[in-house]
Amino acid sequence: MREQGTAAQGPVRYGWVLAVVVAVQFMVTLDASVVNVALPAMRSELGFTEAGLLWVVNAYTLVFGGFLLLGGRIADLLGRRRVLWSGLALFGLASLAGGLAQAPGQLVAARAAQGLGAAVLAPVALTIVTTSFPAGPPRARALGLWSAAGAAGGAAGVLIGGVLTEYLDWRWVLLINVPIVVLAAAAGRYVPDGRPERRPRLDVVGAVLGTAGLAALVYGVVRTGTDAWTSGTTLGCFGAALVLLAGFVAYEAKGASQPLVRLGLFTHRAVSGANLTMLLLASGQFASFYFVSLYLQQVLHYGPAVAGVAFLPFCVGFTTSALLASRFVARTGPRVLVAAGTLVGAAGLLWFSRIAVDGTFLGTVLGPSLVTSLGIGACFVPLAGAATGTVPAEDAGMASGMLNSAQQVGGSLGLAVTVSVATSRSANAAADGDSPLAALTSGYGTALLCGAALLVAAALLSLVLPGRRPAARPTDSGEAAETPTAQTI
Structure with a gap:
């Protein structure tokens, strides 16, 4: 994208800014899933109990979800570049500590520290996009790449974690973050700081x-x-x-x-609708990743690396649809894309719910993987634009933190509900005389069907979103900012 900026801040180097945002978003979402296939190796080497092993995942989820609102507001108060560097430093040191951990407590503590770093980085990355890029096609394309990076990171976590665990060592699922942090921090000097002239109190x-x-x-x-x-x-x-x-x-x-949160933001239909839709969307998305991964390993008996490769269609679908959504959102507005995307995603999960004990990759996994990912991936760009695109620049971090909180809490709630559903269904199937694998598969299929229902609910809720592209972000004077259209990324 052509450089542009004000006299006060100098030209904005959009290519470098975009590279930082993509790297940060990919890394933060990667670490939510990259440890899953490495858990058995961690338990074997460090001596985790079965209950303790869950906290390798839960420590990250708990701290990440709990501190997102605070992380978003800090970016507004202290300046985006400064907060970006602080979050990167914390995330990188925590990843290094986790990769070198010698005891269960050390690894869990490192994962909690990673979660805190992610709670700072996730909202600041979205804030950088919505405040650095001009409204219109440039911001839409930047949001598309941000969304594609997040979707690809979540799906690629299983692939990368499986390959690293099988061919190197489980420690590399954490150590891989260190070079990403170093490169992102080096490029971070091109990020506009956005520090307020008068720093408000926290x-x-x-x-x-x-x-x-x-x-x-x-x-x-x-x-x-x-x-x-x-x-x-x-x-x-x-x-x-x-x-x-x-x-x-x-x-x-x-x-x-x-x-910390201006409750008046929720009076805007775009903001409240986007957050509630994201809550339900994330509930269904997390279920698809979790249960498909279990099905591949527990029922089809794929090894970590092969299970990871089987997730490639998810990566391709998410990335493709996110980039396409960034091209069409300015024409259609968020409502059409989100409603269509959630319904397509629901159809994919409905197809997935027909999994069988004797399933194959080509016959059972490939098709529904592509349909699900193409549908869900199309939703993140319009939801991010609706939730953050019309709030004042000084509240962009706040709005970003709210949307990320909705995603994280929705994912946790959806996963908890669908796990309960799967467990109950598997127990009933076993009581009816099904074999252990058949009972397990029945539980997974029912959970995926529940995920499809959550996406249908998200589609219905998305109808409250604006039917056309929201107006440009208000300037400090309250007037709509001019929307440049001649810029290109």
């Missing part, structure tokens, strides 16, 4: 209430993997989350002079 009370509330909610969800939904631990976590988040809303509405 809403400490809101930060404590919001972070603690989200952390309690995510903790309660991830605990459902070992505790029943009606257990005292689970209900206690959900009760605490309800109290904390209710207090957060009340304080932000009336008590905060400079709130």
Whole structure:
């Protein structure tokens, strides 16, 4: 893209900015799934218990989901370049520590620190896109590449984790982040800082209430993997989350002079609709990744590397549809793309739900993988544009944190619900006399069917999104910013 900028900040080197955003988004989403196939090797070498092993995944999820709102707001307060470098440093050091861990506690602590770094990096990456690139086709194309990087990172995590674990060592699923961090940090000097002239104070009370509330909610969800939904631990976590988040809303509405989240943003149909749709979309997406991975390894008996290669259609579909969505969103608006994408994704998961014990890659996996990924991948660009494109620049980090929180919490909730559904269905099938593999497959298929239902619900909710492209982001003076159309990436 041609360089452009103000006299105060100098020209913006869009190519370098885009490279940083793509690298960060790919890395953050990669680490949500890259450890999955390495878990058995970690347990064998470090001596994890079965319950303790879950925290290699849950520690990242819990901290990532709990601190996203705070991470987004910090980017608005301290400047995007400074926060980007801080997040990269934390993520890189945590990855190095995890790769060198010698005990279970060390690895879990490193994963938690990675989650904190990701909670800073994910919203700042989206903020950089929505504030650095001019509205119109340039921003849409940048959002397309951001979305493609995130989708490819999530799908490629299984592939990369399998290959590294089988042919090198499980430690490389964490150490691979270090060179990515170094390169992104070097290119980070081209990112516009965006530091406010008058630095507002951090809403400490809101930060404590919001972070603690989200952390309690995510903790309660991830605990459902070992505790029943009606257990005292689970209900206690959900009760605490309800109290904390209710207090957060009340304080932000009336008590905060400079709130962590401006609740008035939710009065905008585009913002509220995008966040709620993302919540349901992520619920179905996480289920597809999780249960297809289990099906490949537990039922079809694929090794880590082969299971990873089997995820290539997901990567291709997500990347392709995200890039295509960036070309069409300006013409169609978010409503059409999201509604169509979620329905296509639901059709793919419905097809996936017909998995069988004697399935094959070509007959059972390839087709539904492409349909599911092409549908879901088309949704992220329009949702990101709707959620962040019309808020003032000084609140862009806040809006980015909200959307990322919706994605993370939605994914955790959806996975917990579908795991419960799968477990119950498998138990019933076994009681009816099905073989262990048939019962397992039946549970996975029912969970994927549940994921399809979640995507249909997302399609219905997406109808509240604007039917045409949102207006350009307001400037500080409140007037709509001019939308350049002559720029090219």
